[in-house]
Amino acid sequence: MTRQAYSFVRTFAPEPARELCVDRHYLLCASTGALRLEAQGQAWLLPPARAALIEAGRPIQVSLPQPVTTASVLFDTAFTPPPGAPLAVFDLSPLARALVAECGAWGPGDEPLTPYAAALFTALAAVAWRLAGTPSPVVVPAGRSPELRRALRLTEERLGEQVRFEDIAAAVGLAPRSLARRFEDETGLTWRAALRRMRVMRAIEELAAGDAPVTKIAFAVGYTSLSAFNAAFRELTGRSPTQYRDSFS
Structure with a gap:
C-alpha cells in the first residue's frame, strides 16, 4: 500500500x-x-x-x-x-x-x-x-474560441515588440471592435489588460530563469520605461521585480 x-x-x-x-x-x-x-x-x-x-x-x-x-x-x-x-x-x-x-x-x-x-x-x-484560499492574481486568460486563443498566442509571441491591437485583430480575421467584444465576453478583460498580465508573467519567467538585470527584462517584455514596468509588476504581484526574485531563494 x-x-x-x-x-x-x-x-x-x-x-x-x-x-x-x-x-x-x-x-x-x-x-x-x-x-x-x-x-x-x-x-x-x-x-x-x-x-x-x-x-x-x-x-x-x-x-x-x-x-x-x-x-x-x-x-x-x-x-x-x-x-x-x-x-x-x-x-x-x-x-x-x-x-x-x-x-x-x-x-x-x-x-x-x-x-x-x-x-x-x-x-x-x-x-x-x-x-490556497487566497489565490494569486497573476493569471492570464486562455480563451475559449479559436479566434481569441489565436489572438492571445500572437500577442504573447510579440511581447517584446510594440504590438498593436489592430494588427492582432487583422491577423485573426476580425474587426478590432469584434475582437474587443470577444475579450470582454470570454475573459472579462480588455486586450490591453491581458497584454499587461502576459508581460508580467513573462517577466516572472525571466526572473526565475537567471540573474538578468531587471532593466533588461523590462525591455525584453515590451516596456520602454522601467518605472512603468515596475508599476505594472507591483500592481499585479504586490512586490517589485527585485523583491519577487529575492523570494525565490
Whole structure:
C-alpha cells in the first residue's frame, strides 16, 4: 500500500504542453525554473515562490518553457479533505516552503509514515489549504474560441515588440471592435489588460530563469520605461521585480 502522503523531487528538461491528472491531491511546486499551467480557460506561471494545489482527478495542461526542478507533495484523498477549489495557484509562505523541504525526506513507498512524518504532512496540508484560499492574481486568460486563443498566442509571441491591437485583430480575421467584444465576453478583460498580465508573467519567467538585470527584462517584455514596468509588476504581484526574485531563494 502506497503511503498516504509522500514527496518527490525531479528535474525536467523543457517540453511542450501535456496533460497531467493524478488520483491524489497534488501540491505542485518548483524549486528552480518555472512551469506553466493551463486549466479552466486560464493560464498561470509557477516560479519557485509559488505553488499550485490541484484536486485529485482534475486534469491540467503543464508545459515547461525552461529546465525545472519540482519539489511536490501528493496527498491521498483519505488523508486530507478536498481543497476548496479544483485548482488554486498561490504564493508560498516561508513556513510552507520549510514544510515542503522537510517532507522531502519521505518519498513514495509501501511502509507507513512515521508519526513525525505524518504530523509534518498534516501540517503542510493545513498550511497549503489555507494559502490556497487566497489565490494569486497573476493569471492570464486562455480563451475559449479559436479566434481569441489565436489572438492571445500572437500577442504573447510579440511581447517584446510594440504590438498593436489592430494588427492582432487583422491577423485573426476580425474587426478590432469584434475582437474587443470577444475579450470582454470570454475573459472579462480588455486586450490591453491581458497584454499587461502576459508581460508580467513573462517577466516572472525571466526572473526565475537567471540573474538578468531587471532593466533588461523590462525591455525584453515590451516596456520602454522601467518605472512603468515596475508599476505594472507591483500592481499585479504586490512586490517589485527585485523583491519577487529575492523570494525565490
